[in-house]
Amino acid sequence: MANDLKAKARSQFGASAEAYATSDVHAKGESLSILLDLVRPQGDWQALDVATGAGHTAMAFAPHVAHVTASDLTQEMLTKTSELIAARGLINVGTQVADAEMLPFDNASFDLLTCRLAFHHFPNPGQAMREFARVLKPGGVLGFTDNIVVPDKKAAAYYNAYEKLRDPSHHWVYPLGRLQAMFEDEGFKVEAAQQMSKEFEFHQWADRQHAPGTVKEKLLEMMRNAPDALKPLFAPRWTNDTLYFSLWEVVILAKKGAV
Amino acid sequence: MAVSQDLLEILRCPYCVSGDTRKPGDDPGQLELVHNGKWLVCQEPDCGRKYPIRDDIPVMLIEEGDKWANTPAEALPEPGSLV
Numbered sequence: 001m002a003n004d005l006k007a008k009a010r011s012q013f014g015a016s017a018e019a020y021a022t023s024d025v026h027a028k029g030e031s032l033s034i035l036l037d038l039v040r041p042q043g044d045w046q047a048l049d050v051a052t053g054a055g056h057t058a059m060a061f062a063p064h065v066a067h068v069t070a071s072d073l074t075q076e077m078l079t080k081t082s083e084l085i086a087a088r089g090l091i092n093v094g095t096q097v098a099d100a101e102m103l104p105f106d107n108a109s110f111d112l113l114t115c116r117l118a119f120h121h122f123p124n125p126g127q128a129m130r131e132f133a134r135v136l137k138p139g140g141v142l143g144f145t146d147n148i149v150v151p152d153k154k155a156a157a158y159y160n161a162y163e164k165l166r167d168p169s170h171h172w173v174y175p176l177g178r179l180q181a182m183f184e185d186e187g188f189k190v191e192a193a194q195q196m197s198k199e200f201e202f203h204q205w206a207d208r209q210h211a212p213g214t215v216k217e218k219l220l221e222m223m224r225n226a227p228d229a230l231k232p233l234f235a236p237r238w239t240n241d242t243l244y245f246s247l248w249e250v251v252i253l254a255k256k257g258a259v
Numbered sequence: 260m261a262v263s264q265d266l267l268e269i270l271r272c273p274y275c276v277s278g279d280t281r282k283p284g285d286d287p288g289q290l291e292l293v294h295n296g297k298w299l300v301c302q303e304p305d306c307g308r309k310y311p312i313r314d315d316i317p318v319m320l321i322e323e324g325d326k327w328a329n330t331p332a333e334a335l336p337e338p339g340s341l342v
Contacts, residue, residue, distance in 0.1 A: 046269075067265070071319075078316055094266055097318040102273040104310075104319035106286060109269040131277060 005123040006099070009073055009169035030196055031145040031251050032060055035116065038192050038253040039143040041065045045111035048135065050100045050128075051118030055081035055093070061114065062090045069110075071098035101127040108137045117249070119146040120163070120173045126182060133186040138258040142188055145251045148195070151175040155229035162222050167209045176250055188254035195250045197235070202243035262292060262299070262317060272301035272308055274321045282306075293332050300332055311338035 035057070041047070041064035049058035049070045054077065058070035070085075070093055072078050078095045085093045098104050100115070101124050113132050122128045132142055147163075149156045156175065164170045174182075180190050202223075206216050223236055223245060237244040262270070267290065274280050275288030282288065282303050290299040290310070299310040299317060301324065308324030309332065310317060318338075327335065 069266070073320075075313070075316075075318065079314065082314070082316065094263070095316050096266075096270075097316060097320055097323075099273065099320055102277045102321055104271055104273040104276065104288075104317075106269050106271050106276065106288075127278060134277070 005121070005169060005171055006073060009121050029117075029249075030198065031116065031249050032057060034194055034196075034251045035114070035143050035145055036060060036064070038194070038251060039112065039114075039141055041112060046109065047112040047114065048103075048105070048110045050098075050103070050113060050115040050132070051121070052081060052095075053077060053118070055084055055095070057114050057116045058093055059085060059088060059090060061112070062093050065112065066092065068093045070095045071100075071103075073097065073099055101131060103131045103135050105135045107134055108140075109135050110140060111137055112141045112143065114143040116143075116145045117147070119144070119179075121169055121171055123171050125172070125174075126185070129182050129186045129188075133188065133256055136256045138256060140256045142183070142252075142254040142256065144183075144254065145249055146179070147173045148176045148179065148248050148250045149173045150229050150233055151177060152227075152229040155227050158222075158227055159230055159233070162219065162226075165215060165219055165222070166206055166211050179250070179252065183252070183254050187257045189257060190252060190254045192253040193250055195248060197233075197246045197248055199244055199246050202245065262296065262312060266317075267292065270299070270317065270319070272303065272306060272310075272324065273319055274308055274324060275301055275303045275306055294335050297338050298327075298332070298335050309335060311335075313338045 041061055045065040047061055047065045047068045049068055052058045052070035052072045055070050058068045062068050075097050078097060082095050100122055113136050119125060149159045160172055183190050226234055233248055235246045270290055271288035272290060275282045289302045291302055293300050297312050301308045307328040309327035310319050310324050
């Protein structure tokens, strides 16, 4: 199951590398500037960006820290990332292929670990969180963003089915409270959590993962029939045959306790 | 050189350093750079996993290390490209 999901992630993101390289949500999303503000990176920090994708977060932090290691499960994606890093003339960013749930680093190697819009792909999120804690130095900073869902369990299951239909490598989006509990289970202290709603145009969102027409029809049907508990989250707006809807995202700043 | 000395200082075999498979000791899973800096070999006595460096990018996946665990370091091929 876990390896199956990881294979799907490689396949999905290998095929979508170009789309993610140019995606506004990933390159310029509001959460990226909030993350930078909250983290307040320092010039002598060693940073690790887990599941870097096209490297947008790694490249945003690079000018503010000593070095960023940008890791991702998908080799094709990292090739694109390396091109983008070279094109920007960034000399303090290295890339490597790594699994977020089995990080290839010594304990306490990094001052900062960032993980942006990726946690919902991890089949064993608890294991990934343990790895985040392991490779961070005591007092190290975890800068995290991901989508979140309403606490209602049935609504959350419906939401996750919706996301998984569009992207088979999707695993699970959690409510904020559950995420915070996962952080605390691994000895992190959550210092800030900032929630936001982000709007998407339906076709642009579906096309980024190459959803075929039949899948799009099903997604539209699911949006029309979404349970009431999801209405404040999706907030669907139909304009001239185009659907606009929202997803919720949270930016979390956490610190690893001193041992 | 593909892998900097700074990175080598913190890079470890993911099998031997993480999770339930972590080996005992303070600093398990250290790696040695071989084959003109194109492969990383785990130094744990009972591991033998080897990780290729493709297009200057270390491929630090356990499944990749498994593929080469029984290949002697001197018999490793050119790592090839990522894509």
